[in-house]
Amino acid sequence: MESKTADKDVRRWVTESAESQAAPDGRTHLVISLKTTAFISSSQGVPAKEVEITALKQGIIPSRYFRNIGTIGLDGQIKLLQSTVAVAGVGGLGSTVIELLARQGIGHLIIIDNDRFTEQNLNRQIMCTEGNLGEYKVTVVSRRVKQINSATTVTTFRERLTRDNAEKLLGSARVVVDGLDNLSSRLVVEHACRQLAIPYVYASIGGFSGQVMTIFPGDVGLSSLYGSSSDTVPEQGIETKIGNPPATVAMIAAFQVQEVVKIVTGVGHPVRNRILFVDAREFTIDRIELGR
Amino acid sequence: MALITVRFYSLWRSYLGTDSATLQADNIEDALAQLEERFGPRLRKNLEAAGIHLDGKIQDYSLILLNGVTLRNLKSTALKQGDVLHIFPPAIGG
Secondary structure, three states, X not given: OHHHHHHHHHHHHHHHHOEEEEOOOOOEEEEEOHHHHHHHXXXXXXXHHHHHHHHHHOOOEEHHHHHHHHHHHHHHHHHHHOOEEEEEOOOHHHHHHHHHHHHHOOOEEEEEOOOEOOHHHOOOOOOOOHHHOOOEXXXXXXXXXXXXXXXOXXXXXXXXXXXXXXXXXXXXXXXXXXXXXXXXXXXXXXXXXXXXXXXXEEEEEEOOEEEEEEEOOOOOOHHHHHOOOHHHOOOOOOHHHHOOOHHHHHHHHHHHHHHHHHHHHOOOOOOEOEEEEEEOOOOEEEEEEOOO | OEEEEXXXXXXXXXXXXXXXXXXXXXEHHHHHHHHHXXXXXXXXXXXXXXXXXXXXXXXXXXXXXXOOEEHHHOOOOEOOOOOEEEEEOOOOEO
């Protein structure tokens, strides 16, 4: 009863605080500002995320998501706010993925990494700065997410993902995103996601090129590319010779985030049972249908 | 003897200057031998010019799929008309 009253109060506050705002196409929408969201959250004792969801359910757009809605709709934004996404690894891909997911308005992020930032991360790991070298990555990125989106809650694990802990760390996620920089950890994550029946958005890069694939339980996956025997899996790839430049990381991380958005909102079609090759050197995009 | 298509991706496409080729081959071993003969020296020469040294034949430093499955998982090496080999460097970074 108390909870229902609180919900009603939040709805009332949201409705009474809404203001009209014109979209670029000239149509007007009811919106609620960040400041008002924070005030209602604080005065009513409910998380900012719940205030935003309440607003969206009444057709009122939190201003911060105003430019998201045309792409995914109000329902899509609600689904994103209600979702938990795990990012396995805070490498180049993982850093940019986290930045974009926070801006997109994912409700809860699980971030797993046991490393600290080093100078070699400065070229591509978007949250690595000269001032935070030596800090644990999960500490820095958690702080960054809070700066970007106070409605997104963050759970961090300063651990290395292993076969023993993967299912425990990833178990509550709706989607797991690859933020790793080595194949053996990716195989661990893929295995855990299959066990947990969670889709896994795989990606990797080298030089001007990168590749992306979403693996649902039952889909073909990394064994079609690298083989089923762990004895034949390459430890390192051509990136040791041609590098991991920042723009390639950003480009492929953006594709990963699109996959997450599609999976969670149901808008569009994830890249399943095929691998997407993106090559910025010649600017080509290819898809290879994978078999078993 | 089967007519098959070979498709190159990412850096291999850049350095070979083509995205595909056709081969007549009985089996994978035959196809890989022809591939090495036709493309191996050019690929390594262009890679060397860019400061990238790779040892061995193309199959030693590439990922190769037959109709979307890595050669490492194949049960038979026989080829049939219309088969497609996909060849690219392993890019594992992040």
